[in-house]
Amino acid sequence: xxxxxxxxxxxxxxxxxxxxxxxxxxxxxxxxxxxxxxxxxxxxxxxxxxxxxxxxxxxxxxxxxxxxxxxxxxxxxxxxxxxxxxxxxxxxxxxxxxx
Numbered sequence: 001x002x003x004x005x006x007x008x009x010x011x012x013x014x015x016x017x018x019x020x021x022x023x024x025x026x027x028x029x030x031x032x033x034x035x036x037x038x039x040x041x042x043x044x045x046x047x048x049x050x051x052x053x054x055x056x057x058x059x060x061x062x063x064x065x066x067x068x069x070x071x072x073x074x075x076x077x078x079x080x081x082x083x084x085x086x087x088x089x090x091x092x093x094x095x096x097x098x099x
Contacts, residue, residue, distance in 0.1 A: 006095045009088075013081065020076030033080045039067040042086045057085055057092065 018024040020033065043053040043064075050068070054061045066072040074082055085092050 003098070005091070006098050009084070009091055009095045010099075013084065016080035017077040020080060033076060033083060035079075037074065037079055037082050037086075039064065039074065039082060042082060043068075045086070046089055056096075057081075058096070 015024065016033070043050065046053065048056070050061055050064050053059070054064045063072070067074055081092075
């Protein structure tokens with residue numbers, strides 16, 4: 001992946017955060033971030049342990065466990081990030097390595 005692709009992913013994540021926090025002009029964006037995500041299913045599809053998933057994508061293991069056990073739910077920007085991890089895990093890994 002080129003630097004421009006990594007920059008594009010980063011810009012998209014920043015826009016998703018701005019949108020979710022209410023700082024973006026919502027008339028310019030049409031973003032659908034599901035209210036609920038099955039974090040365990042995402043992690044399982046990637047074939048990762050909780051420790052591997054948390055470490056690779058920057059979450060605490062305790063937070064991940066809380067999500068998976070239904071004690072807490074990821075908030076807007078985190079749900080957007082998890083959605084990107086689910087759909088393009090290699091791109092996220094590469095962008096994080098380049099950061």
